[in-house]
Amino acid sequence: MADHSFSDGVPSDSVEAAKNASNTEKLTDQVMQNPRVLAALQERLDSVPHTPSSYIETLPKAVKRRINALKQLQVRCAHIEAKFYEEVHDLERKYAALYQPLFDKRREFITGDVEPTDAESEWHSENEEEEKLAGDMKNKVVITEKEAATAEEPNPKGIPEFWFTIFRNVDMLSELVQEYDEPILKHLQDIKVKFSDPGQPMSFVLEFHFEPNDYFTNSVLTKTYKMKSEPDKADPFSFEGPEIVDCDGCTIDWKKGKNVTVKTIKKKQKHKGRGTVRTITKQVPNESFFNFFNPLKASGDGESLDEDSEFTLASDFEIGHFFRERIVPRAVLYFTGEAIEDDDNFEEGEEGEEEELEGDEEGEDEDDAEINPKVGNFGARNPASRRNASSSRKRRRVPGRPTVGTPGLWAGPRSLPQHNPVDRAYSI
Template structure:
């Protein structure tokens, strides 16, 4: 299996996105005790040790230690039977993880009406129902601990709220401005990716949704934009492909594909221009040299990251592996935590296209 593949098991009790460091392995050894499990968990929590062990195991794959051949024939036959049982277990694990993905797709259909209505309210295509507003206000009060306020404070807040509504001319306000920019900025993992320049472009983001792939296991994140001064695409996409481990049956990340952004002239947010003055040695005249250099940007998300060969241990390859791991983690985080709109069946999911 590709060394860049990352386990996407979602059964972890932790609230963080699955990574090689925090994703538990479902297949527990039969007869293990709690102290052994604790020691194993502690070792697996060490990324360097985990990578070292995985590398050693990869090198041993298919190799014979010669030990089994020294055992009595009757014992070898029993071990062969155990190998068969393990293969049947792996088959069941593969079905188990496929069914998890199928359940995600099933519930995507159930989520769709809710997300469609949410999109219409955010975009201003329709107004929220009065019953939904009242039910939501009750939930907000409960979450904010509003019941702890005394009656006088409640009356004062209600009075101020009603006055604000009466004094404000809100008839021209449609939808919820910059909703998705705010949602992305409120998540710690995406917040650190958004620069001040990015925020201007992300104000034009009108929807973020997920399409499950029909061609194979995986999903695509779709970012829908209205017309803006930065790029001509109206949809930017990032696609994550799963592959099923032949040894454990688990779904792991295989690779991802980004999207070419059609930047308008001098509006590329992933590049910045460095200006330097250069003095001529003989004439002593100065000239200004401008050079485009890569810049930090949320929109680097849509750049393809090359997958290095397993045998490549160069510094560039290690950097690429770190970027791939962060990319896979971000994709899973967006899918699970940002509460994106979902589409269960997309034989032809949205493509990165121009306005």
């Protein structure tokens, strides 16, 4: 049997524990009064980087409770913002119907079905030099007509290769086009954007209209982009507007031997037993712009896509958005190159700001390194992987605030200027 000794009715082990606690407290007081210990502790605290989360952890429970209430309000704001963008989509649909007659007339001028009147073709440039040159050319034409009435200038129908020229002018699109795609794209007569009907899930359709050709029987090729405008339940604070979440293409009815999305290869096979050799042919995928109409499907079963698939899908979303927001509304300016100059100026401004910010960060890191040599070189940038680039943009935000674009489909990175649809100026 265990022997428990008592002192004045108190167990001896309790007395011993109290003595140890008292000694520990005295030792702690002595240590905390040591200047060297305090200096070392302060240095350790100073070396710990300050983060918002670390600051929040130090706040009293009552303050944290109020912060949680603010987050509840923020979620409600996100849902109101989602409704705002739904109404923006309705406005886009409404005004798309008003723009369409102008776009239809644009197509007639491009195809040559209708010849513009003198009043319709009159254009006053803001550039005085261009106006003077235009006047000189007009006078020269009059003189030339009088001197050589029989010499006629070639007068092709409409505007030849209008859309194909846009594809060549825009780097993001030209990088998708292979040499064997070019003869097909020369038959492209129009590109249209159609919005989903009222009451239907948010989406838009790109329609590529072709004249009869030797390559496929379709007169229209379509690409549908599905969107959503609601905060993610798992991460409501990430909501920034409608996102493209998936897309569907269409079946191209290729004529015999004209399918540029596949190629036929020959392969020799040797029989292991008899040693005979035979040649077999099989079709394999081929790089082509027309793969645009056979897109990857976004994973709907919760499984994540591989790195390359995420990159391609994110790029596809970006191109669809670019057609909708820029190419179709401002086609003539991409044909002449004026819109491309505007885009380049926009990108140069963004790059300049980014370089300036990076320079500031590097300077701060160098100062930190001098103060504390043990701190790593945080100024050195690690190359961003394609996984990070694609996963962060996989679901592309559509209208709204300016953002940096994703890399082009099967192409290198390229920034795209985004514009609020409410402020967007349409051109023909």
